[in-house]
Amino acid sequence: MAELVVVADEHAAGALVADAIVSLIRRKPDAVLGLATGSTPLATYRALATRIGDDAIDVRGVRGFALDEYVGLPAGHPESYRAVITREVVEPLGLTPELVRVPNGDPVTVEHAGADYEAAITAAGGVDLQILGIGRTGHIGFNEPGSSLASLTRVKTLTAPTRADNARFFESPEDVPMHCITQGIGTILRARHLVLLAFGEAKAQAIAAAVEGPVTASQPGSAVQLHPHTTVIVDEAAASKLENLAYYRHAWDNKPAWQGI
Ligand code: PGA
Numbered sequence: 001m002a003e004l005v006v007v008a009d010e011h012a013a014g015a016l017v018a019d020a021i022v023s024l025i026r027r028k029p030d031a032v033l034g035l036a037t038g039s040t041p042l043a044t045y046r047a048l049a050t051r052i053g054d055d056a057i058d059v060r061g062v063r064g065f066a067l068d069e070y071v072g073l074p075a076g077h078p079e080s081y082r083a084v085i086t087r088e089v090v091e092p093l094g095l096t097p098e099l100v101r102v103p104n105g106d107p108v109t110v111e112h113a114g115a116d117y118e119a120a121i122t123a124a125g126g127v128d129l130q131i132l133g134i135g136r137t138g139h140i141g142f143n144e145p146g147s148s149l150a151s152l153t154r155v156k157t158l159t160a161p162t163r164a165d166n167a168r169f170f171e172s173p174e175d176v177p178m179h180c181i182t183q184g185i186g187t188i189l190r191a192r193h194l195v196l197l198a199f200g201e202a203k204a205q206a207i208a209a210a211v212e213g214p215v216t217a218s219q220p221g222s223a224v225q226l227h228p229h230t231t232v233i234v235d236e237a238a239a240s241k242l243e244n245l246a247y248y249r250h251a252w253d254n255k256p257a258w259q260g261i
Helices: 010-027 042-054 081-093 110-123 160-169 185-189 201-212 220-226 245-253
Strands: 003-006 032-035 063-066 068-070 129-132 154-157 179-182 193-198 230-234
Touching: 003 245, 010 042, 010 129, 010 193, 010 230, 042 081, 063 081, 063 110, 068 081, 110 154, 110 179, 185 220, 193 201, 193 220, 201 220, 201 230, 220 230
Parallel strands: 003 230, 032 063, 032 129, 129 193, 193 230
Antiparallel strands: 068 179, 154 179
């Protein structure tokens, strides 16, 4: 079973995840982080930046792989995930830019960009800790419902709800690209530790399906049930549709102190 932790808010989640990442980097200074975009992980990145500064953690060797990228945005577009990862992660954390990869969404080369990205992750020795958000549709990365549970990095077509959700970042809804390149569910499952974050009522259904529903490509988040080390961190609102919530709280309250997340 995935470990499920209910926290007060995204800042409390950020503190927990920052702890886990700092101890990973102390053990492995060239740790490989899997980086999500969207609003969900922002508080975690801020908490991590603060911890890195306060504890003077040397992160120059830390490597990173983003989950996904839009296809076809002009280079340097402020909402490209390359730009978002630079702005929200690489710069505030002080990572080495050359060590942080984002899938290449240039339509000219996108045909082999998935295979290139898989090769780069493999060459890095795999992802140590993968941060995940979840969409209303249940997507992780941009793996929309129906994505193969064994899929690797490739081009996908975004659903209408996902394009509508992401329209807030663009001038008009039509500006949201139709296609993306995303790590597959199979790629995500190869990471050594998955940390899935969700906050707010709008995510409650997707979280219940991911944690307690059947494992099905129709709910890509449910793939986390196949992983031996998944930590799901949610606030009360996102936890509100879970049937076994009392047990998750009981397990967390009685967790051995040495375990960490
Ligand atoms: P959000 O997106 O963090 O902006 O809610 C999550 C996702 O779509 O994976």
